[in-house]
Amino acid sequence: MDTADLGLPVDVPSTALFTDRYELTMLQAALRAGTADRRSVFEVFTRRLPEGRRYGVVAGTGRVLDAVENFRFDTDVLDFLAQQRIVDEPTLSWLADYRFRGDIWGYPEGEVYFPGSPIIRVEGTFAEAVLLETAILSILNHDSAVAAAASRMSTAAGDRPLIEMGARRTHELAAVAAARAAYVGGFTTTSDLAAGFRYNIPTVGTSAHAFTLLHDSERDAFTAQVRAHGSDTTLLVDTYDVAEAVRTAVEVAGKDLGAVRIDSGDLLLLAHRVRQQLDELGAKNTKIVVTSDLDEYAIASLAAAPVDAYGVGTQLVTGSGHPTSSMVYKLVARAVSDEADAPLLPVAKKSMGAKTSVGGRKWAARRVDEHGVAEAEVIGTGAVPEELADHQLLVELVRGGEIVAREPLDAARDRHIAARAGLPLSATQLSRGEPVLPTEYARA
Numbered sequence: 001m002d003t004a005d006l007g008l009p010v011d012v013p014s015t016a017l018f019t020d021r022y023e024l025t026m027l028q029a030a031l032r033a034g035t036a037d038r039r040s041v042f043e044v045f046t047r048r049l050p051e052g053r054r055y056g057v058v059a060g061t062g063r064v065l066d067a068v069e070n071f072r073f074d075t076d077v078l079d080f081l082a083q084q085r086i087v088d089e090p091t092l093s094w095l096a097d098y099r100f101r102g103d104i105w106g107y108p109e110g111e112v113y114f115p116g117s118p119i120i121r122v123e124g125t126f127a128e129a130v131l132l133e134t135a136i137l138s139i140l141n142h143d144s145a146v147a148a149a150a151s152r153m154s155t156a157a158g159d160r161p162l163i164e165m166g167a168r169r170t171h172e173l174a175a176v177a178a179a180r181a182a183y184v185g186g187f188t189t190t191s192d193l194a195a196g197f198r199y200n201i202p203t204v205g206t207s208a209h210a211f212t213l214l215h216d217s218e219r220d221a222f223t224a225q226v227r228a229h230g231s232d233t234t235l236l237v238d239t240y241d242v243a244e245a246v247r248t249a250v251e252v253a254g255k256d257l258g259a260v261r262i263d264s265g266d267l268l269l270l271a272h273r274v275r276q277q278l279d280e281l282g283a284k285n286t287k288i289v290v291t292s293d294l295d296e297y298a299i300a301s302l303a304a305a306p307v308d309a310y311g312v313g314t315q316l317v318t319g320s321g322h323p324t325s326s327m328v329y330k331l332v333a334r335a336v337s338d339e340a341d342a343p344l345l346p347v348a349k350k351s352m353g354a355k356t357s358v359g360g361r362k363w364a365a366r367r368v369d370e371h372g373v374a375e376a377e378v379i380g381t382g383a384v385p386e387e388l389a390d391h392q393l394l395v396e397l398v399r400g401g402e403i404v405a406r407e408p409l410d411a412a413r414d415r416h417i418a419a420r421a422g423l424p425l426s427a428t429q430l431s432r433g434e435p436v437l438p439t440e441y442a443r444a
Contacts (some may be wrong), residue, residue: 004054014072014073014074015067015070015071015072015135016071016072016074016095016132016260017080018067018134018135020133021086021152023131023133023337024086024131025086027095027127027130027131028091029090030126030127031094031344032090034218035126035338035339037338038126038332038337039123039124039340039342040123040124040125040129040333040334040335041332041333041334041344042124042129042332043119043329044106044120044136044137044328044329045115045116045119045327045330046116046119047115047328048115049114049325049435050145050148050321050322052425053148053320053322054423054428054429055420055423055436056112056114056144056153056325057112057113057151058106058107058110058111058113058140059110059136059143059146060109060142060143060177060409061140061410061412062109062111062402063177064120064135064136064397065398065403065405065406068104068136068403069100071098071132072098072099073098078096081095098128098131100124100128100333101400101401102124102128102129102401103301103398104121104123104396105120105121106394106397107119107364107395108395108415109184109407109411110184110411110412110415110416111416112419112423113330114377114437114439116377117379118362118364118394118438119140120136121361126334130331133329137328137329141325141327142174142177142323143177144181144182145322146317147182147184147185148184148185148319149182149185149296149315149316149319150164150182150185151182151185151186151416152320153185153186153187153294153295153296153312153316154185155428155430156296156297157182157186158301158303160307160309160310161189161308162182162189162312163289163309164178164182164192164312164316165191165311165313166290166312166317166318167191167200168195168313169313170317175194176192176195176237179195180201182317183201183409184416185271185416187312187316188202189203190202191203191204191311202407206225206229206234206236206261207225208236209223209236209239212239213239218239218240218248219248219251219252222249222253224251226252231257231258232256232257233259234289235249235252235261236261237249237260237265238265238270242265242274245260246277246278247277250278250281250286255281255283255285255286256283256285256286259286259287259288259308260278260287261289261311262274262288262344263290263386264292267298267302268301271288271290271302271305272306274288275288275306288309289308290307290311291316293314294310294315295312295315295319295320295321299312300430327357330349331347332347332357332362333345333346333349333359333360333361344361346359346381347359353378360381361381362379362380363379363384363392363394364392364393364394365378365384366378366422367440368391368422369377373424377437377438378441378442379441380441381443382443423437424437
C-alpha cells in the first residue's frame with residue numbers, strides 16, 4: 001500500500017475551527033500589541049506517561065500534516081466569527097489570509113517517546129503557530145493513546161493478527177482515526193470501512209449474532225453465509241450451543257471452513273475445546289478467532305490457547321484505560337525583539353506543582369549501548385554532542401509551510417516495530433513500571 005503522494009483520498013473540510021476560542025483572543029491581543037509577528041517556538045511533549053506504561057507511541061503525525069494544510073478561514077468561518085463577535089475586524093482580515101508558513105519538526109510517526117520528548121516542534125510567528133495548538137493536541141493525544149494500547153496488545157498477541165473493531169464504541173470520526181492509529185501500533189486489519197477507504201487499511205468482517213437469529217435455525221444461517229461468501233468465511237459459533245454450532249459449521253462448510261469466531265464465555269476453555277473438536281472433525285486448518293471485550297491482559301492470558309486471531313474493540317479505542325496521552329503545547333522560546341534575525345530567548349512557565357516545563361528550542365537523541373539497545377532519551381538545547389549526532393530523533397515535517405514528509409502508513413507501522421524492538425526487553429512487560437528509558441537533559 002502506498003498513498004504517500006495522495007494525502008487523504010477524500011475532501012477534508014477546513015480545520016480552522018478545531019480550536020479553542022482563547023487561541024483567537026490571544027491572536028487579537030498580540031496583533032494590537034505588535035507582538036504577533038515575533039518569531040516563536042512551540043513544542044509538544046508530555047510530562048509523564050500514563051501510570052504503569054513503559055513507553056509512548058507517536059501516532060497521528062500524518063493527520064496533523066493534513067490538519068495544518070487545511071487550516072483555512074473560509075467565508076463561512078469568517079462570517080461565524082464576525083456574527084459571534086469573537087474577534088474584531090482587523091483580526092478577521094488577518095485570518096482571511098492565514099496560511100501556516102513556518103517550519104515543523106517532530107518525531108516520525110510510529111516512533112516511541114518518553115516524558116519530556118519534544119514530539120513536535122512548531123516554529124513560526126507567534127500568531128501563526130499559536131492557532132495550531134488545539135488541533136495538533138487533539139489529534140496527537142487521541143491517536144497516540146490508541147497506538148500505545150495497540151502496541152501493548154500487539155506485543156501480547158505475538159505473531160497472531162489483531163483485528164480493530166471498535167467503531168461502534170466511539171464517535172464515528174474518532175473511529176476512523178482510531179483504526180489508523182491501531183494499524184500504526186501493530187493491528188493488521190479493521191472492520192471500519194471508512195478507515196479502509198481513507199487510509200487503505202485492509203478490512204474484514206463476516207456476521208453478527210443478529211444474522212443467526214434472523215434464520216429459523218443455525219444451520220440455515222450458516223448455509224446462507226457459506227453460499228454467499230464461500231467456505232473460507234468465518235462462522236460465529238456462540239449464539240446457542242458452541243459444540244453443536246461447530247459441528248454444524250463443519251457439516252455445512254466442509255473441512256475447508258475458514259474460521260470460527262467465539263465472542264463470549266470462558267475463551268481459554270472454549271478455544272481448547274473448539275480446537276480439539278475441529279481437529280476431530282477433520283477441519284484441522286480452520287482457524288479460531290476470539291473477540292469479547294479483550295484488552296492486552298486478556299490477550300496475554302490466551303497466549304497458550306489455540307487462538308489464531310483476536311478482535312478488539314472497546315478497550316482499544318479508549319486507550320485501554322488511558323484515552324489521552326496528556327500532551328501539552330508550550331511556548332519554549334521566542335525572539336527577544338520583533339527583528340527578523342533577533343536571537344531566541346528560552347521561556348518556560350514557573351509554577352508550583354508538576355506543571356513546570358523546560359525552556360529552549362530542543363533537540364532529542366536516543367543513546368544506545370554497545371549492543372545497539374536504547375539506554376536513555378537525551379534532550380538538549382544548543383549544539384548536539386558529536387556522539388549523539390547520528391541518533392537524533394526529530395525529522396523535518398513542514399518547511400516554509402510546505403509538507404515535506406508525507407509517507408505511506410506502512411512506513412509508520414514498520415518504524416514502530418523497529419523502534420519497539422530497539423528498547424530494553426522490559427519495555428514489553430505488561431506489569432506496571434516506570435518508563436523503560438530515563439530522560440536526561442543536556443544543557444547548552
